[in-house]
Amino acid sequence: MESSPLISAGLPIALFIIMIGIGMTLTIRDFRQVAVYPKGIIVGTIAQILVMPLIAFMLATLLAVPPAIAVGLVIIAACPGGTTSNLFVLLSRGNIALSIVLTVSASLITILTLPLFTNIALQYYMGTEEDIVLPVWKTVGMLIGIVLFPVAIGMVVRTRKPEVARKAESIVSIFGGIVLAVLIVALVYGVRDQIWELLKQAGPATILLNLAGIGLGLAAGRMAGLTQRESLAVAVELGVKNGTIALMVTLTLLESSAMSIPAAVYGVLMFPIGFVLAMYGRSIIPISTVQSKN
Numbered sequence: 470m471e472s473s474p475l476i477s478a479g480l481p482i483a484l485f486i487i488m489i490g491i492g493m494t495l496t497i498r499d500f501r502q503v504a505v506y507p508k509g510i511i512v513g514t515i516a517q518i519l520v521m522p523l524i525a526f527m528l529a530t531l532l533a534v535p536p537a538i539a540v541g542l543v544i545i546a547a548c549p550g551g552t553t554s555n556l557f558v559l560l561s562r563g564n565i566a567l568s569i570v571l572t573v574s575a576s577l578i579t580i581l582t583l584p585l586f587t588n589i590a591l592q593y594y595m596g597t598e599e600d601i602v603l604p605v606w607k608t609v610g611m612l613i614g615i616v617l618f619p620v621a622i623g624m625v626v627r628t629r630k631p632e633v634a635r636k637a638e639s640i641v642s643i644f645g646g647i648v649l650a651v652l653i654v655a656l657v658y659g660v661r662d663q664i665w666e667l668l669k670q671a672g673p674a675t676i677l678l679n680l681a682g683i684g685l686g687l688a689a690g691r692m693a694g695l696t697q698r699e700s701l702a703v704a705v706e707l708g709v710k711n712g713t714i715a716l717m718v719t720l721t722l723l724e725s726s727a728m729s730i731p732a733a734v735y736g737v738l739m740f741p742i743g744f745v746l747a748m749y750g751r752s753i754i755p756i757s758t759v760q761s762k763n
Contacts (some may be wrong), residue, residue: 485619487556487644491565492623493634500566502505509564512693513571513703516685518578520708522547522586524681526537529594535596538671543590544715545582545732546678549575551711561750563701569620571706577665579714587718600686668734675735679742690746701750709743712736 525546550572558568591597627634636687686707690700715732719725 483644485615488552488615488619489557489623489626490637491555491569491642492620492625493627493637494559495566495624496627497624500570506568508693509567509690509695509699509703510574512572512580512689512695513567513686513706514574516682516689516703517549517571517575517706518547518582521678521682522582524685525678526590526593528594528677531675534671534679535727537725537732538674539594540587541589541715541725541728541731542671542674544583544587544718544728545675545710545712545735546682547586548581548712548714549579549711550709551713554705554709554743556566556703557705557709557747560699560744560747561705562698562754563705563750564696564698565702566704567699568706571702574618576705583714583718587723593624598633607739610724612672619659656730664741665686671731671734672738675731676742679708679735679739682747683742697750697754701746701754705743705746708746709739710735712739 522543525543529542534542550568552572554572555565555568558565581749623634626637683704686704687700690703695703712732712735715735719729719732
């Protein structure tokens with residue numbers, strides 16, 4: 470379940486390029502609107518940090534999964550949305566500025582909450598307790614390097630060369646779709662010898678967790694009065710997790726292959742499900758709506 474060079478090296482480079490392209494679709498006004506109307510940030514952060522782990526506890530109990538799988542399920546649920554979620558929001562025509570803010574804020578808060586929920590799960594399901602500490606500066610550095618810096622570059626290009634930015638938008642979407650397709654194939658190929666056993670052990674729980682996150686995002690957004698684009702951004706952030714953090718915790722800190730199974734399965738399944746969500750977003754949100762916001 471280790472990452473292949475294509476994923477470990479190629480994905481960050483591809484994401485860096487994609488985030489530059491995403492930055493070309495944004496203006497300072499987009500982030501100002503998110504700050505002035507912070508309802509989306511509040512709803513998304515609470516759902517991401519608190520509600521998703523609680524859903525994982527509920528699913529693990531209802532489905533009576535093995536203790537190690539239950540702990541792994543809670544860990545992946547407590548992880549923030551990954552930088553890939555910003556790409557899915559772009560493809561779904563959701564609110565990209567809100568997605569980026571949620572990615573950054575949830576990732577920073579997770580430094581405190583992920584160890585907490587991990588220890589609660591270990592105590593509840595296995596009767597043990599570990600002192601889990603996430604690498605703060607590594608997490609912050611990753612966010613700056615793969616999210617904030619390239620987005621800033623893209624926004625500068627949009628300001629100084631608006632024609633170039635407009636031409637790049639469609640190219641970024643196509644490139645992003647190709648990257649996702651390659652990533653899905655690479656992930657499935659990497660676990661090809663184990664895929665059926667992995668799906669048997671953790672498939673139902675992880676699929677339900679992913680669908681619950683997406684459904685929670687859409688429903689909470691509607692109940693809170695968010696726009697369709699904001700609701701989609703929240704739903705994607707809840708559904709597309711940073712599986713790298715989950716694998717780091719389970720394989721490196723806890724040294725448990727069994728606990729890493731939910732993260733590995735989730736990391737494969739969230740991409741095709743997220744792609745379907747992106748297609749749904751494109752079907753209900755006209756391109757003219759996105760262009761009028763930029």
